[in-house]
Amino acid sequence: xxxxxxxxxxxxxxxxxxxxxxxxxxQSYTTWFKPLVLIDFSSDSLVISxxxxxxxxxxxxxxxxxxxxxxxTLLNNNISIKFIVSSNIDSPDDTQESPSLFQPDVEPxxxxxxxxxxxxxxxxxxxxxxxxxxxxxxxxxxxVADSPGSTAFNPLVIxxxxxxxxxxxxxxxxxxxFSSGKLSTENNRVIYVSSEKFTMDFIMSIQNNMTxxxxxxxxxxxxxxxxxxxxxxxxxxxxxxxxxxxxxxxQSGKQIVLTMDRPPSQLKGLADRLIxxxxxxxxxxxQPPDFETRVAILKKKxxxxxxxxxxxxxxxxxxxxxxxxxxxEGSLIRLLxxxxxxxxxxxxxxxxxxxxxxxxxxxTLITIEFLQRLVSEYFSLQKDLIISxxxxxxxxxxxxxxxxxxxxxxxxxxxxxxxxxxxRDHSTVIHSLHxxxxxxxxxxxxxxxxxxxxxxxxxxx
Numbered sequence: 001x002x003x004x005x006x007x008x009x010x011x012x013x014x015x016x017x018x019x020x021x022x023x024x025x026x027q028s029y030t031t032w033f034k035p036l037v038l039i040d041f042s043s044d045s046l047v048i049s050x051x052x053x054x055x056x057x058x059x060x061x062x063x064x065x066x067x068x069x070x071x072x073t074l075l076n077n078n079i080s081i082k083f084i085v086s087s088n089i090d091s092p093d094d095t096q097e098s099p100s101l102f103q104p105d106v107e108p109x110x111x112x113x114x115x116x117x118x119x120x121x122x123x124x125x126x127x128x129x130x131x132x133x134x135x136x137x138x139x140x141x142x143x144v145a146d147s148p149g150s151t152a153f154n155p156l157v158i159x160x161x162x163x164x165x166x167x168x169x170x171x172x173x174x175x176x177x178f179s180s181g182k183l184s185t186e187n188n189r190v191i192y193v194s195s196e197k198f199t200m201d202f203i204m205s206i207q208n209n210m211t212x213x214x215x216x217x218x219x220x221x222x223x224x225x226x227x228x229x230x231x232x233x234x235x236x237x238x239x240x241x242x243x244x245x246x247x248x249x250x251q252s253g254k255q256i257v258l259t260m261d262r263p264p265s266q267l268k269g270l271a272d273r274l275i276x277x278x279x280x281x282x283x284x285x286x287q288p289p290d291f292e293t294r295v296a297i298l299k300k301k302x303x304x305x306x307x308x309x310x311x312x313x314x315x316x317x318x319x320x321x322x323x324x325x326x327x328x329e330g331s332l333i334r335l336l337x338x339x340x341x342x343x344x345x346x347x348x349x350x351x352x353x354x355x356x357x358x359x360x361x362x363x364t365l366i367t368i369e370f371l372q373r374l375v376s377e378y379f380s381l382q383k384d385l386i387i388s389x390x391x392x393x394x395x396x397x398x399x400x401x402x403x404x405x406x407x408x409x410x411x412x413x414x415x416x417x418x419x420x421x422x423x424r425d426h427s428t429v430i431h432s433l434h435x436x437x438x439x440x441x442x443x444x445x446x447x448x449x450x451x452x453x454x455x456x457x458x459x460x461x
Contacts, residue, residue: 131293233269
């Protein structure tokens with residue numbers, strides 16, 4: 001396959017998955033579609049690689065109309081779809097043309113429905129763009145991957161909104177554990193699973209009278225990574241099963257890593273005893289990336305796709321899309337696809353035309369970066385001064401108020417807030433909060449400033 005054909009195939013598959021992602025819930029997408037790899041496509045057929053045989057039957061039974069309608073949307077033609085199990089692909093060259101998915105060998109006594117979920121090799125620590133919004137979570141993840149079960153970070157819980165890199169870090173941990181060779185034997189198993197896959201395994205084990213085998217499989221993990229744990233909500237028996245597995249692994253010194261969309265204390269529909277255990281180790285968050293990190297993400301994504309992205313275009317996109325990394329990358333894919341299909345160079349005018357609908361529908365997101373900018377503009381100060389070590393009274397007041405608002409209006413941990421304010425430590429952030437609560441709120445003039453800023457925060461322009 002020549003380079004142009006590969007780029008065309010790559011763009012088609014990215015657009016195909018993007019449409020699917022918008023039409024199914026996040027767990028279904030992660031479980032059933034993310035592991036798929038496009039092997040070949042033409043105007044009337046698709047050949048798709050699946051990691052395990054049962055994927056084929058499930059996709060044919062539940063998602064074939066969606067797959068065909070999506071392909072027709074892009075190719076403007078009715079097409080046939082063929083599935084090939086990844087281990088049966090004849091040509092190794094074809095599998096190397098696009099990112100493949102790998103998973104460790106599975107012993108034959110493990111129930112088929114409990115086979116490991118695929119790991120995307122693109123999700124590694126080297127491809128993760130580090131910024132102030134995620135550097136603590138990244139550092140903790142690397143520490144766990146390098147010494148699973150040997151740190152105080154057990155369990156490691158990473159929380160944050162959609163598309164901020166939680167799954168990337170989770171799979172990077174799994175990838176590092178696999179590649180290190182330390183956890184490759186039968187008694188040292190790494191298991192990565194979405195909450196939907198874990199629930200599905202448990203349900204199927206009940207149907208097949210194999211609950212003991214399924215439970216035994218998960219209890220053999222040396223590293224257990226579960227994505228989007230919040231989807232266990234109101235699933236009492238699944239929670240009960242996970243509770244016992246968690247206890248066995250934790251008591252044995254095995255590593256557990258979980259992701260969720262909010263702090264454990266704010267999870268709804270989960271048993272208190274589970275929430276309590278989630279807080280035994282380290283709980284850290286990932287915030288939306290700041291402007292500089294967004295630009296770096298776009299540039300790195302473009303480089304990975306072999307495309308030059310001018311700084312002005314990267315800045316334009318980063319200024320207009322602030323919510324999450326997935327939307328940033330999706331916008332870049334749309335631009336690349338448009339440029340390829342219409343033979344037009346990427347420019348700010350093109351970006352405005354192609355991504356205009358995306359820009360218009362995005363509300364202002366309340367982030368640490370937004371609050372810092374809001375406070376600095378209100379007090380007519382440069383944002384860098386609030387972050388600096390300056391002790392000038394007016395700057396200190398603005399800094400204390402900004403930190404207070406960050407605690408009030410974001411889910412960020414004190415550690416993360418401190419990192420955004422020049423790397424201040426936990427105790428310094430607490431001092432700022434106490435200063436506002438015990439002094440500023442009792443001072444009429446300062447209290448008025450906080451009231452006005454609070455209203456601006458609730459109604460961002």
